[in-house]
Amino acid sequence: MARKWLRWLPAAVVPAVVAAAALTGSYQAGAAVNLPEKSSAEIIAMIGHSEVRALSGTLRQTSELGIPQLPAAGPIPSVRQGAGQGLAAVIELTGTAHTARIYLDGPSKARLQIMDTLAERDVVRNGRDLWLYNSADNSAAHATLPDATATRRPPGHGPADRSPADRGPANNGPKTPATPGIATPEAIAQRFLAAADPSTEVTVGDATIVAGRTAYQLVLRPRSTVTLVDSVTLAVDAASGLPLGIQLRSRGQAAPAFSLAFSDISLSAPESSVFTFTPPHGASVKEMTVPSAAPMPGTKHAVPGTHPAADRPTVTGKGWDAVVGFPAGVLPADVRSDPAFAQLAQAVPGGRAITTSLVTVLMLDDGRVFAGMVPLERLQAAASPQ
């Protein structure tokens, strides 16, 4: 009888061992690291001294913004069907978890791949050519970036005569910040700390490991008790000074509200074929005109930067408590009819509000919009005097 029970022993032990191995594997990331002590000014200067011009790596983004999550039903989640347009796209990019691969080589070659389930969104920059590609609907968009030094080429028809060699870093030489100019990174660090000090406490956190590299952690903690932000943590690679990750924590929430960090990284130059992009056969290609800066997907506040003077936003409050107010008409009308908006915004007196653990947005019925990293009451207070 005893032997019989002995035979069950592996059945009890092996699953436990497997589970334990899996758990220790994920906890090793949080093991303590020893690094020579550095002051926060030295760490900021290190970022300025960073000479990383080429890298390839994987970024992981997670969010706990406290907005309702839609179940990812089926192979293609319904949220992603609408990806790339309007409010839903912004919420989808910032509010859900993503994995993206990033490749950089010099200032003029970059590629970002947002890896969705069974789909991918790509941003490729090679010299002056900028390509956006979305595999879900097989659509591509092309833009020719302005370049003051190069002779202007007719827009479009880029891919045929494009070779990676003729738009190397040499072509963009004047843009390269080879010499930091008058200010050294140390001086900039001191100036930054002095400017931040009244509103923010800058400390050095425990050293950590990000993407297998030891990193310093710079912790920015608002002195204000009003703001929703508890702290902003920046992980800086101890060897190269490259920022490896950022974490935003909000008050009263254990999990980081927003976290973006490398999960693996290599500082060697990626193959140049990564940056050559030709729209695939059968894809719909759209030509875009870019006024000044390249549109960056994933940018948090996708508010157009070019307002007429009358529409300029007003700012009340200082530092972390600042509330930005937009006059009526700035918010595109279609945002309100967006189904994602109806799902997220709750009715409050005089309008509707989107509350997340980091940012609150109040949209009044008269068209004005107020936003800030503060609780809703603050926004309502900022809105009332007018």
Added chain:
Amino acid sequence: MASELTVLFRRLRTWAMLLALAAIPILIATAVRLSSHPVPPGRGPAFLDRVSQNGLFVGMTALLVSVPLFLPITVGVVAGDTIAGEANLGTLRYLLVAPAGRVRLLLIKYSAAAVFCLAATVTVAAVGVLAGVALFPVGPVTLLSGDTIGVGESLLRSLLIAAYISVSLLGLAAIGLAISTFTDIPVGAMAATVVLSVMSQVADNLPQLEWLHPWLFSQYWLGFADLLRQPISWTTFGDNALLQAGYILAAGAIAYGRFTSKDVLS
């Protein structure tokens, strides 16, 4: 081992299941071919809109469609039948009379189920490619990243995807084997295995159970898309293999505990 494979592949049921799996790509290819409207991008299963332009996508679409249900069903049937089927036929005790040992019998039964996993996915992929070549133009394949690869490399990637899905099913096969040692009724073990695979996928789709997701054996089932990126992202392949290995060890240990301590009466 060889005799076990002959038994498995001489069965009418095995061939019926492989035929049913082969019917999936053929059905997809003919349906797209006969329909007069082109499939708009972004509708239906991923890759479906590419099928009419490039026949090589038939295999990938068929694999994508069969991963959630059809492949787990066939694997569940084979794995659930391993021990319980012999017990039900009354042949288990004769197998154990031979001085082969119970552990060896388990290993052989599991290997046969693993071979079936591979046979099933390769059937879908190969028939898909053949049907695609027969009905549609074939050309360079567009990857998810928007890059284009030649026909030869895309066939290689199809094989890689088939290998990935075979590995994904190994954990389920081990669970089926473990369940199979607990009962003498093969249908019960088959049904339990299939139900488990469906439950795991349902749990995988609920954001409220996010803490559980890394522990589900179906977690990376759709991760084969990472093999369609340029450059290939191998991380998922490795994670998936590790996860399945964990399930094989755990379920194998349970199967061992049950089977070696069991009184075999039939």
